[in-house]
Amino acid sequence: MSEMYPKRDARDPALLDLGELDRYERASIPAGPPPKQDPRQRVLNFDEVFLGYSEEQAIVEAARCIHCPSPEPCILGCPLHNDIPTAMLLIEQRRFVDAANVFRATSNMPEVCGRICPQESLCEGSCTVAGYDRAVNIGKLEAYCSDWQRHHEGFPHYQIASPTGRRVAIVGSGPAGMAVAEELMRDGHQVVVYEEWPKPGGLNVYGIPGFKLYKGIIFQKAEWLESYGVKFICNTRVGQDIALQTLLDEYDAVFLGIGAPIGNKARLPGEELKGVYQATEFLVRANLPLEDLPARMRSRPEIGKHMAVIGGGDTSMDCVRSSIRLQRQAGMTDAVITDYYRRTENEMPGRAEERMHAKQEGVQFEFLVAPVAFHGDEDGHVRKLELQRMALGAPDASGRRSPQPVEGSNFLVPADVVVLALGYSPDPTIGNSMPELEKGWKGLFKVETEFTGATNLPGLYAAGDDVRGADLVVTAIAAARHAARAMDAYLRSLDASPKGRLENIHITASTLVAAE
Numbered sequence: 366m367s368e369m370y371p372k373r374d375a376r377d378p379a380l381l382d383l384g385e386l387d388r389y390e391r392a393s394i395p396a397g398p399p400p401k402q403d404p405r406q407r408v409l410n411f412d413e414v415f416l417g418y419s420e421e422q423a424i425v426e427a428a429r430c431i432h433c434p435s436p437e438p439c440i441l442g443c444p445l446h447n448d449i450p451t452a453m454l455l456i457e458q459r460r461f462v463d464a465a466n467v468f469r470a471t472s473n474m475p476e477v478c479g480r481i482c483p484q485e486s487l488c489e490g491s492c493t494v495a496g497y498d499r500a501v502n503i504g505k506l507e508a509y510c511s512d513w514q515r516h517h518e519g520f521p522h523y524q525i526a527s528p529t530g531r532r533v534a535i536v537g538s539g540p541a542g543m544a545v546a547e548e549l550m551r552d553g554h555q556v557v558v559y560e561e562w563p564k565p566g567g568l569n570v571y572g573i574p575g576f577k578l579y580k581g582i583i584f585q586k587a588e589w590l591e592s593y594g595v596k597f598i599c600n601t602r603v604g605q606d607i608a609l610q611t612l613l614d615e616y617d618a619v620f621l622g623i624g625a626p627i628g629n630k631a632r633l634p635g636e637e638l639k640g641v642y643q644a645t646e647f648l649v650r651a652n653l654p655l656e657d658l659p660a661r662m663r664s665r666p667e668i669g670k671h672m673a674v675i676g677g678g679d680t681s682m683d684c685v686r687s688s689i690r691l692q693r694q695a696g697m698t699d700a701v702i703t704d705y706y707r708r709t710e711n712e713m714p715g716r717a718e719e720r721m722h723a724k725q726e727g728v729q730f731e732f733l734v735a736p737v738a739f740h741g742d743e744d745g746h747v748r749k750l751e752l753q754r755m756a757l758g759a760p761d762a763s764g765r766r767s768p769q770p771v772e773g774s775n776f777l778v779p780a781d782v783v784v785l786a787l788g789y790s791p792d793p794t795i796g797n798s799m800p801e802l803e804k805g806w807k808g809l810f811k812v813e814t815e816f817t818g819a820t821n822l823p824g825l826y827a828a829g830d831d832v833r834g835a836d837l838v839v840t841a842i843a844a845a846r847h848a849a850r851a852m853d854a855y856l857r858s859l860d861a862s863p864k865g866r867l868e869n870i871h872i873t874a875s876t877l878v879a880a881e
Contacts (some may be wrong), residue, residue: 395764485718535620546558547595574687615864623848641785704729705735752776753863809834817847
């Protein structure tokens with residue numbers, strides 16, 4: 366940064382009049398990352414790593430925003446186009462609830478996006494202040510003000526539109542499903558959400574560990590939606606426990622927000638051995654109270670002295686960091702957890718912040734290696750992992766240099782437990798149950814456009830990962846909000862009488878309503 370604008374010793378807002386600062390003076394305020402748990406302590410719990418800003422720290426960090434002229438880069442960099450500069454100014458003025466409501470005007474889950482969005486490649490990646498110092502810590506400030514609102518006033522109280530009498534079924538209670546539920550509830554429609562897991566929340570509860578996202582936030586959100594009349598029907602898998610056609614017959618419109626939850630297989634010898642897990646099963650059994658899991662999963666995953674995770678994305682970091690917590694909580698201080706990735710760290714698709722946290726917590730990394738086979742003992746349990754050295758070749762379709770096997774480089778490493786974090790694909794259950802529903806790559810639902818979410822079947826909409834493939838929470842919410850607008854217009858255009866009554870919901874014998 367230029368010597369014209371020396372850094373200030375200004376973490377205490379009492380030391381300066383924030384309102385009188387010009388852009389250059391704002392940019393000269395040192396960045397202030399929020400405090401977090403010490404790595405030695407946090408590996409002993411599944412609590413959130415970040416402890417959050419204090420009120421004074423949040424005010425000064427927000428004052429680092431230089432309020433660029435329109436079009437503001439941070440707004441353009443956010444898939445939801447949150448009005449970030451206005452929110453920063455309100456935080457600076459201690460108007461935390463107003464700041465939270467600015468985020469809520471365009472986002473249904475600012476407390477979630479503020480925690481798990483890859484801000485470094487979205488809003489913060491576009492922040493002009495990054496040219497002077499670190500970008501404004503937009504994500505942590507988004508989480509701060511929305512948390513402040515929840516803790517002091519609860520979720521906002523909305524004026525709901527007059528009841529339309531129209532009924533909507535939402536399949537899946539992840540980010541897309543909850544966003545659509547909130548929008549259509551506010552539009553005056555009756556909303557019922559079907560969820561295959563025992564508790565509402567979908568990906569946010571069953572896919573993201575507690576050290577990144579406190580699950581109580583999602584349960585509070587579900588309770589808030591219930592207070593406005595939204596109903597959650599859990600332990601019910603559409604396409605299996607209840608037919609999609611039944612929902613289309615009984616409701617005026619249906620939204621599919623099932624994500625892309627099926628873990629990709631390695632398709633290698635020994636993959637069926639005991640001790641080899643798919644990432645989702647491993648994570649849910651490691652991270653959630655057993656009573657919040659299906660009966661078939663109500664036990665902790667195995668842990669061992671030598672644990673291996675295969676993959677390079679955020680899910681692999683969730684797995685290694687969950688593994689080391691299980692090891693340390695079991696008193697296995699000499700146990701090892703290693704992440705194996707076929708490219709170098711420069712090509713890893715996950716967040717650098719997550720890798721940094723994993724390294725701080727003691728996770729080991731082995732790059733330029735790919736699994737070849739899993740070797741087991743006489744009891745059919747994995748004991749060794751066979752790997753092959755790789756070298757980087759020409760860029761592939763993703764733009765990253767493609768890994769090429771090095772002939773004759775195979776080697777074995779001990780592995781008592783292996784977790785496969787190789788990406789996700791769509792769940793084919795619904796698509797297979799309704800052949801007339803148009804599908805695309807790997808069974809993803811085809812829609813007219815992401816600005817409507819309309820499928821080829823009247824009254825049936827979809828958005829999020831089940832349309833675009835495994836992606837971000839923020840992109841799922843953005844597409845879901847578009848779909849909700851299109852659904853509201855469709856429902857208001859219908860001439861026929863609404864279908865049935867809310868109390869006539871079809872519920873299978875296995876259905877439980879999550880109302881606690």
